[in-house]
Amino acid sequence: MIHSSAVIAGNSIIEKGAIIGAHVRIGPFCHIQRNVEIGEGTIVLSHGVINGHTRIGRDNFIDRFCSLGEINQDLKYRGEPTRLEIGHRNQIGQKATFHRGTVQGAGVTTIGNDNIFLNQVHIGHDCVVGNAVEMGLGGVLAGHVEVDDHVCLGKLAAVHQFCILGQACEVMAGSCVVQDVPPFVLAEGNRCRPIEVNEAALLRWVEDPHLRLIIRQLYQRMYHCAEPIEVVREEIAYQQTEYSMLVCFEHFFARSKRGVIR
Template sequence: MSISSSALIASSSEIESGANIGARVRIGPFCTIAADVEIGDGTIIASHSVINGLTRIGHDNIIGQYSSIGEVNQDLKYANEPTGVVIGDRNRIEKNATIHRGTLQGRGWTTIGNDNCWLNNVHIGHDCLIGHATVIGNNSGLAGHVQLDDGVQVGSLCAVHQFCILGAHAQIADQSGVVQDVPPFVCAFGNHAFPIGFNELTPAFLEAGPHQQQALRALYDMLYHQGIPIEDVKKEAKRLAIKYPSMTFFNTFFSCSTRGIIR
């Protein structure tokens, strides 16, 4: 057990022997931190939160009250194997979050990157893989094995089906149900979610420059306005990637997509 002398822990919270608590960590009242948990420097854990299992939390995160992180997942095959949760740095996770540990049948770990911002009552299922700078609205949930690439925005009251992939900088409108993969930069809405446009407001697009912007829009038009077979779109994305680095978002997405793409 290692608790930094600069950590501030409420007297009503329970820190089990074996936990590692970094410098300047603040843990509010009535929290429980299990023995195998590591919490990095400067992270704030608000009151009544439970952090369990093999959970690794980086530095300068904010985790809201009544959150449950690293708890046993909802996969009926899970038999208490040593799986866990890894959370990066500078994430803001608001109240009542539930983030479940991985499974041996999946990645083994539920993995979350850096600089994400999630509002109240967000659920992250087992084995999810989440990149950097994503946004998830109130009362939205990701089923098991979901992948969110960098910059994805998910609105409030949304549900994402297991094994779905949301490509980089995709945007899902409020109250949507996603059951297939969503390509990069695509805006989607509805239940089941369907494409409604191209996300021109994301910083990755605005900073790309006019020639790359034109190439990205052209690929979107091939997908949704020209009726071109998906295999031909994939070939064009590979060709364009030689000249336009932003096209890597699409190539990475196409190489991972298995559930079919919203059309």
């Protein structure tokens, strides 16, 4: 079904069964397969391929030569109807590749809202990317990676499968992440290690000066006082009764399985 207000280049292929919303614009030489849904106001520039059971929300911008909803790079995949779901107002750069999920994972790769993905970004199967995330040129997420809100991943940085990037952390350019990065940590290197508190994110996302101080103290206790993680978690549980934003730390530690960067 193609909405009457959609504008589609004459040499693009829209398969029967695809749903194209109002005011969608699709450039030349695109191939939109059946089971794909593109929401209102989304723009797809030339040579884009969108397939699988893929749902794209409103007002996204998809640059040239992107491949979205492609068969995942998992040898266990046997053609199951797994999905890719993309939210609203995302900017997706040229030659990006987002893969659908697997039945061994969640069955879906999920992208939130208001994210910026620069050229040649790869997001593997079963990843979960939150909101207001920024991924630099050539950034790579292997399968099953979780990226929380407000994370910044530098150009050519790579994240190992099953890793977690906690809220508002930043991974510097060219880094390789093989363990989980806690919230509000600035990390760098191959393999990635903590450098300092992500002060830019603190100033941008945390209004309360006292809460910023608490987060800095948590970093000190984890990385300069060498306190056990369980002791730090107890302090977080106590503090979050007053500062609800600290729940992002508890949410991070509750999911962490690969260990935390040191």
